[in-house]
Amino acid sequence: MILRRRRAGALAGALTAGLVLAACGSTADTGAGATGAGGIKTDKGVTDTTITLGIMGDTSGVFKNLGGAINAGNQLWANEVNAAGGICNRQIKIEIVDHGYKADTAKTLYPQLEPKVLGMVQLLGSPVLAALKQNLQSDNLTAAPASWSSEILNNPNIMMIGTTxxxxxxxxxxxxxxxxxxxxxxxxxxxxxxxxxxxxxxxxxxxxxxxxxxxxxxxxxxxxxxxxxxxxxxxxxxxxxxxxxxxxxxxxxxxxxxxxxxxxxxxxxxxxxxxxxxxxxxxxxxxxxxxxxxxSSAPFSSKTPKAQQVAAEYKKAYPNGPLNGGVPVGFVEGKVWEAVLKQACQNKDLSRAGVQTALTQLKSVKTDDLVAELDYSSPGSPPTRGxxxxxxxxxxxxxxxxxxxxxxxxxxxxxxxxxxx
Structure with missing residues (x-):
């Protein structure tokens, strides 16, 4: 199933719906604690052909322009990974919901999304993150927050992308x-x-x-x-x-x-x-x-080579889309998830617990200077300060x-x- 490029007029609507970025295949999980293709341990959000990640973003609230651009950056990363053959012989699939920067809406949407995903490639908003903190811990769900408060670094399920x-x-x-x-x-x-x-x-x-x-x-x-x-x-x-x-x-x-x-x-x-x-x-x-x-992320106009590449790909896919720093933010969220998933694959454990283990093993995640080098080996500390x-x-x-x-x-x-x- 090939991702169709949306015209900019449909950008917000397209990014609020679940979006399949992978080759078509079974969407059923391999099963809790089961061993799937390649001898990989899996539970939720992973099949023999796909790894499903979630987005809980804002495309209708006060940060809708930023949120839509972050979603698109996530999407561009998934396109790049899938075109290169995926991760662990599995294609990336993304499920998206729009909470409109409302914590009560997010609380309603979370139970619908959680069973489908291995983790969250993006969870936008401090009030939303605060409302879902206990859910993430109870479900052992790792999330990359589009929220950068240092007060959330006591949550082991948080994968901070950048500084605080x-x-x-x-x-x-x-x-x-x-x-x-x-x-x-x-x-x-x-x-x-x-x-x-x-x-x-x-x-x-x-x-x-x-x-x-x-x-x-x-x-x-x-x-x-x-x-x-x-x-x-x-x-x-x-x-x-x-x-x-x-x-x-x-x-x-x-x-x-x-x-x-x-x-x-x-x-x-x-x-x-x-x-x-x-x-x-x-x-x-x-x-x-x-x-x-x-x-902590490069501006959209940055002369950093990777930032220029991502900007060019975004403008091609969304010629009238909002140009803001959310695009590189979304792409780098994906790049960090890529590093985690590759480490988990090497460990032969793509379960939720395996993702957490893999994250703490990463001492040097490089993102082509979209953000500074990241170190996740010291829980509670910002992974970078630049x-x-x-x-x-x-x-x-x-x-x-x-x-x-x-x-x-x-x-x-x-x-x-x-x-x-």
Whole structure:
């Protein structure tokens, strides 16, 4: 069964449905603890011809453009693997559900998806991940989260791809100080969504502030708050020299518009979820020039050879699809799963327990610099601490130009994550 290329107009709909990326064959599991083709131990989600992975993503909620691009990146990886013969003589099959960034919806969809899959190639959203934490542990289901909070690293079923929100902010502030945009003793603002995503970013700001004598003007918001002008007004009155965001793209637009309208004009630091290229078509488009993005994955416009290859394949398959950093994120999620599955195959154990064992055996996963080298041998620790720094640029594909290549600041190296041993 050959995957048909969807035109961009059908992208969101196509990525919310289950998508078969493999040759047709039996979809029945070999059986719990059974031995299948090649003498491989299997349980759920694996047959003699297929390995089925799941996606619980967002193609209809507040991160729908990012979520759709991540889904597509996952899909492009599966295409590449299947064209090369699959893994362990099995083709990759992906089942997709859309929770719309709603935890209650995810709780309803999870029981429908869980029995079909070996693991999750993508599980998007901190609130969704929090709602499903116990389910993942009870079902021994390994998931690559499109959520990068260091607070989830105490869950052995989490396969973090890249660094964490707190370390993205630590590195971003270090870049600001290296560039002379802030200095020791300054006051900075941090606007953050109440919850794991926003709170974990704030943890990074506090860690950097403690090391450099910075004062933080905090502002906690909800994911549905739209007009943040009053918050920015207060920060201007407090004399902030920079603003940090762990917000939705729409909230970023509000902050940037106020930053310009109030003539505050300070540099603003966000991480990957805070920016969507669609903002370049919004009323805030002329106010985005001071926005920097710190992310562990390469921006869509990166000159890294693998990032350029993935971008070209994406544009060919989805000529009108959203161009954003979700595409390389989704592809690299797949690459890490590929490393895990190959190790599990070598161990002759493609069961869920076998996947967990294989993950902890990986000390050096290289992804052609889509993210920094990953080490999963120390549970509780971020698998990497490096980031790319980008700046909003309307002329760049995806709206972000890389201004600092992959790097890890001294402060990030010294940072102790919550569950690091």
């Amino acid at each position: 929100y707190d370390l993205e902010i630590v590195n971003g502030l270090a870049y600001f100080q290296q560039q002379g945009l802030i200095k020791d003793g300054d006051q900075i603002g941090h606007i953050y969504i109440d919850g794991e995503y926003g709170g974990n970013g704030l943890k990074g700001s506090k860690a950097y502030a403690a090391a450099h004598g910075l004062k933080i003007n905090e502002a906690k918001i909800t994911s549905t708050d739209n007009d943040l002008t009053n918050i920015v007004t207060g920060m201007k009155g407090a004399g902030v020299k920079a603003i940090v965001l762990t917000t939705t793209p729409g909230q970023t637009a509000s902050v940037m518009a106020a930053n310009k309208a109030l003539a505050l004009n300070v540099p603003v630091l966000g991480n990957n979820p805070t920016f969507d290229p669609a903002l370049l078509q919004s009323p805030a488009k002329d106010a985005l020039g001071n926005l920097f993005v710190s992310a 980031v790319y720094i980008g700046k909003v640029d309307p002329a760049a594909e995806g709206g972000i130009t890389e201004v600092a290549p992959l790097f890890t600041s001294p402060e990030a190296k010294a940072y102790k994550a919550p569950y690091q041993k």
